[in-house]
Amino acid sequence: MSAPAIMPPPIFEAVLTPHRSMGRRGMFVVFSIMAAGSLLVTSLMYFLGALPVIGFNGVDLILAIVLYAMNMRGARASEVILLTDEHLTITRTTPRGQRSVVTMTPGWLRVQLDENAGSNPILSVVNREARHIVGTSLGEAERRDLAEALRSAFARLRSPRFDNPQTRD
Known part of the structure; x- marks a missing residue:
């Protein structure tokens, strides 16, 4: 030996x-606020009859989450x-x-x-x-x-x- x-x-x-200026907890808070705002806008658009806006609103939220996840993944370098x-x-x-x-x-x-x-x-x-x-x-x-x-x-x-x-x- x-x-x-x-x-x-x-x-x-x-x-x-x-x-990175924001950790996982901050990310959760920001995306919760974004989801609440998106839900508010989506509800308003539904009642106004502007149904295509609902899809774009959902795509915006998903895109923001995906891009932020990619950014956080880069922090592992x-x-x-x-x-x-x-x-x-x-x-x-x-x-x-x-x-x-x-x-x-x-x-x-x-x-x-x-x-x-x-x-x-x-x-x-x-x-x-x-x-x-x-x-x-x-x-x-x-x-x-x-x-x-x-x-x-x-x-x-x-x-x-x-x-x-x-x-x-």
């Missing part, structure tokens, strides 16, 4: 998930960036649960933030062989914060501080 591999302590770790002494690992999980893992050696890594006028900057981790875009689910301010945090982590990796008891005060 072999001993489990010891993972080195992480220098940096970020778990990135898409922002994630991206984990893990930096250790030995490697940088970027693990992406799609909304369907499919995972892709990219591993890079940290020696030549650098953070690149490409500015585009009128849109979010593109954040990538670059080495001599490859360029990997990270933080696609983040807004502009969050990407800038992530870029600064990654730069700081790479700087800590390249210039470690050693605890020497003889040099302590």
Whole structure:
């Protein structure tokens, strides 16, 4: 029986998930209000004799529910960036649960933030062989914060501080 591999302590770790402003409870409240409003309009149209409006009203409600469900499904996506002494690992999980893992050696890594006028900057981790875009689910301010945090982590990796008891005060 072999001993489990010891993972080195992480220098940096970020778990990135898409922002959603409303959870399941909020969704239930919004769709309850929409259903009540739809029922009110449908009842009014029925009494006025405008029967085709009833069908369109139902289709509108169903379409809103389907589109919101698709949006909530996208919230299951994630991206984990893990930096250790030995490697940088970027693990992406799609909304369907499919995972892709990219591993890079940290020696030549650098953070690149490409500015585009009128849109979010593109954040990538670059080495001599490859360029990997990270933080696609983040807004502009969050990407800038992530870029600064990654730069700081790479700087800590390249210039470690050693605890020497003889040099302590």
